[in-house]
Amino acid sequence: MTSPQPAETRTQGRSTQSATLAEIARAAGVSAPTVSKVLNGRADVAPATRSRVEELLRAHGYRRRRAEATRSPLIDLVFHELESAWAMEVIRGVENVARDAGLSVVLSESAGRLTPGRSWADQVAARRPHGVVLVLSGLDESQRALLTSRSIPFVVMDPAGDPGADVPSIGATNWQGGLAATRHLIELGHRRIGAISGPSRMMCSRARVDGYRAALETAGLPVDPELITAGDFHHEAGYRQGLALLRRPDRPTAVFAGNDLQALGLYEAARELGLRIPEDLSVVGFDDLPVARWVGPPLTTVRQPLTEMAEAAARLVLDLGRADGSAAATRVELATSLVVRSSTAAPASARAETSGDG
Amino acid sequence: MTSPQPAETRTQGRSTQSATLAEIARAAGVSAPTVSKVLNGRADVAPATRSRVEELLRAHGYRRRRAEATRSPLIDLVFHELESAWAMEVIRGVENVARDAGLSVVLSESAGRLTPGRSWADQVAARRPHGVVLVLSGLDESQRALLTSRSIPFVVMDPAGDPGADVPSIGATNWQGGLAATRHLIELGHRRIGAISGPSRMMCSRARVDGYRAALETAGLPVDPELITAGDFHHEAGYRQGLALLRRPDRPTAVFAGNDLQALGLYEAARELGLRIPEDLSVVGFDDLPVARWVGPPLTTVRQPLTEMAEAAARLVLDLGRADGSAAATRVELATSLVVRSSTAAPASARAETSGDG
Numbered sequence: 225m226t227s228p229q230p231a232e233t234r235t236q237g238r239s240t241q242s243a244t245l246a247e248i249a250r251a252a253g254v255s256a257p258t259v260s261k262v263l264n265g266r267a268d269v270a271p272a273t274r275s276r277v278e279e280l281l282r283a284h285g286y287r288r289r290r291a292e293a294t295r296s297p298l299i300d301l302v303f304h305e306l307e308s309a310w311a312m313e314v315i316r317g318v319e320n321v322a323r324d325a326g327l328s329v330v331l332s333e334s335a336g337r338l339t340p341g342r343s344w345a346d347q348v349a350a351r352r353p354h355g356v357v358l359v360l361s362g363l364d365e366s367q368r369a370l371l372t373s374r375s376i377p378f379v380v381m382d383p384a385g386d387p388g389a390d391v392p393s394i395g396a397t398n399w400q401g402g403l404a405a406t407r408h409l410i411e412l413g414h415r416r417i418g419a420i421s422g423p424s425r426m427m428c429s430r431a432r433v434d435g436y437r438a439a440l441e442t443a444g445l446p447v448d449p450e451l452i453t454a455g456d457f458h459h460e461a462g463y464r465q466g467l468a469l470l471r472r473p474d475r476p477t478a479v480f481a482g483n484d485l486q487a488l489g490l491y492e493a494a495r496e497l498g499l500r501i502p503e504d505l506s507v508v509g510f511d512d513l514p515v516a517r518w519v520g521p522p523l524t525t526v527r528q529p530l531t532e533m534a535e536a537a538a539r540l541v542l543d544l545g546r547a548d549g550s551a552a553a554t555r556v557e558l559a560t561s562l563v564v565r566s567s568t569a570a571p572a573s574a575r576a577e578t579s580g581d582g
Numbered sequence: 583m584t585s586p587q588p589a590e591t592r593t594q595g596r597s598t599q600s601a602t603l604a605e606i607a608r609a610a611g612v613s614a615p616t617v618s619k620v621l622n623g624r625a626d627v628a629p630a631t632r633s634r635v636e637e638l639l640r641a642h643g644y645r646r647r648r649a650e651a652t653r654s655p656l657i658d659l660v661f662h663e664l665e666s667a668w669a670m671e672v673i674r675g676v677e678n679v680a681r682d683a684g685l686s687v688v689l690s691e692s693a694g695r696l697t698p699g700r701s702w703a704d705q706v707a708a709r710r711p712h713g714v715v716l717v718l719s720g721l722d723e724s725q726r727a728l729l730t731s732r733s734i735p736f737v738v739m740d741p742a743g744d745p746g747a748d749v750p751s752i753g754a755t756n757w758q759g760g761l762a763a764t765r766h767l768i769e770l771g772h773r774r775i776g777a778i779s780g781p782s783r784m785m786c787s788r789a790r791v792d793g794y795r796a797a798l799e800t801a802g803l804p805v806d807p808e809l810i811t812a813g814d815f816h817h818e819a820g821y822r823q824g825l826a827l828l829r830r831p832d833r834p835t836a837v838f839a840g841n842d843l844q845a846l847g848l849y850e851a852a853r854e855l856g857l858r859i860p861e862d863l864s865v866v867g868f869d870d871l872p873v874a875r876w877v878g879p880p881l882t883t884v885r886q887p888l889t890e891m892a893e894a895a896a897r898l899v900l901d902l903g904r905a906d907g908s909a910a911a912t913r914v915e916l917a918t919s920l921v922v923r924s925s926t927a928a929p930a931s932a933r934a935e936t937s938g939d940g
Binding site: 296297298301306311312315316319323328329330331332333347350351459488489491492495514515518519520 | 654655656659664669670673674677681686687688689690691705708709817846847849850853872873876877878
């Protein structure tokens with residue numbers, strides 16, 4: 225399946241790469257084949273030798289030339305957690321690009337930790353994929369060094385934190401989406417608008433809430449910190465924070481729910497309190513999962529092109545591999561767009577005024 | 583990552599395996615290394631040679647001994663299509679077992695065709711996973727022969743068709759689930775109960791509808807073929823077939839929707855026609871996806887333990903690998919269970935009678 229790699233001349237190497245494999249071996253006091261074994265993630269190397277070699281690879285900024293690296297026809301796709309309902313949209317995007325390129329997708333999960341475990345990096349080094357797409361999941365310094373020394377390119381999709389200026393990443397215009405969602409509610413006549421955020425450590429979550437604030441401020445409306453509650457992007461948080469917001473004596477007439485799952489939790493809270501959507505409460509989500517069209521009433525939401533983002537991330541990582549790591553670092557944000565369905569309407573007060581005027 | 587394989591003695595081999603690799607090579611008029619290349623899915627073998635060798639491997643029932651096979655720390659997971667919302671539950675189950683075993687999951691899609699393409703089988707042979715889990719996706723004769731000759735075990739989860747008596751498979755008690763769903767509706771007092779099936783080529787779909795029929799018949803109720811409509815397990819089919827059923831002058835008072843996605847489509851059809859759930863229409867789904875709890879009203883459905891089924895399939899395929907293919911063929915069905923929520927109630931006529939009596 226793998227096409228033969230062209231032999232590359234030394235002059236194409238990065239000027240910073242001074243050490244050869246033989247030099248690393250000499251410095252570590254081991255044979256060149258032992259360094260090769262470490263690079264290939266083989267298990268038959270003593271742990272002490274292994275860490276000495278890794279340390280030297282890193283210190284010398286060693287970078288395997290492509291001619292040395294025989295790649296497997298694989299792309300690695302790593303999720304922060306597979307719980308999220310939108311993981312399916314992302315998998316489909318990476319799968320589309322992989323299939324066209326004759327590659328298969330290896331799926332793993334960093335299981336709630338924001339950086340995948342060390343053994344994961346070793347496994348990746350051993351299987352030598354064409355590249356790694358990380359979803360809402362960062363890499364620590366040593367993991368990055370490990371992938372870089374093996375010339376395995378990586379791209380972060382929708383970074384949870386600041387991925388670093390030199391890490392290629394694909395995101396969406398989250399701030400713009402929060403702005404559009406909230407402006408839509410303001411234009412309908414809402415003045416008390418709540419928000420349920422995602423986890424504050426995720427930049428995408430912060431950006432959405434900042435867009436919400438900007439919409440209120442530019443409309444000359446006060447930002448009430450009590451109406452901004454902290455969720456975690458899951459259904460349950462939408463339900464709990466929704467109950468808290470809707471039980472307030474001065475409850476908001478509209479809520480920007482942070483994402484679609486939280487919006488569905490908010491639906492449940494409203495049902496429990498006997499509030500009708502959109503008559504008594506307007507709701508806007510974020511993501512536009514398939515389910516947003518199917519719930520009753522169909523959910524007004526901010527569409528995030530998840531499948532296209534995943535396709536872009538997979539294509540970028542393959543490009544980086546072909547460009548022998550010399551491609552410029554890239555940060556791409558795909559546009560979000562407001563999709564108006566039936567969960568938003570003018571607030572009761574505005575409707576009463578309108579009918580009073582008419 | 584792979585632990586060294588014990589060298590096996592000839593006496594452990596299957597009595598049917600007479601041909602060695604050298605004999606296959608002689609019969610094909612090629613060298614033993616060429617046969618090895620074919621077994622390893624290498625691309626550098628002429629197509630004509632390759633098919634001649636494959637033909638001989640198959641004719642001789644050649645089966646690679648495990649000592650010859652160096653496995654990669656991978657499990658292959660193949661979906662019929664990744665569109666289905668329940669794919670996530672299955673991925674999670676296989677991922678759980680793989681992680682515990684120190685393996686990674688390779689995901690692929692047979693893209694709507696019920697048997698994965700030939701090139702997929704070659705890729706699998708080349709990457710030598712510990713095993714293959716196929717979801718709603720069968721293998722044709724030559725693909726089975728290819729995996730068997732490489733000693734790569736496979737298990738079919740929730741088979742779409744008849745997987746063959748000697749193919750290990752994991753399913754759920756679909757018939758029992760259809761029976762329980764329909765009995766629940768009958769016990770509530772419904773007499774005209776519709777059904778929306780999945781694709782008729784899928785055995786799980788047929789079994790559910792047969793369970794529905796059995797419930798009606800054992801309750802002494804007529805089975806009206808006009809109330810059984812053909813869907814495809816997607817939302818859109820639930821909506822269209824739902825509209826057709828609900829627009830009938832003698833519309834059913836309850837519908838067994840075949841799966842959860844079709845139930846959500848049916849919800850939409852009911853909303854469009856101004857019918858309330860459960861006051862005017864009772865609905866039962868199948869699967870118990872997370873969304874079943876979140877829709878309004880929360881959906882009464884038959885729970886299929888998808889994650890547990892996927893875990894069972896992954897464990898079985900690893901067991902088969904350890905047992906050197908000598909394990910008996912297995913068919914396991916995990917139990918389904920009815921989960922009663924708020925989308926089912928007594929029909930209006932029964933409620934009227936009750937209140938008339940009271």
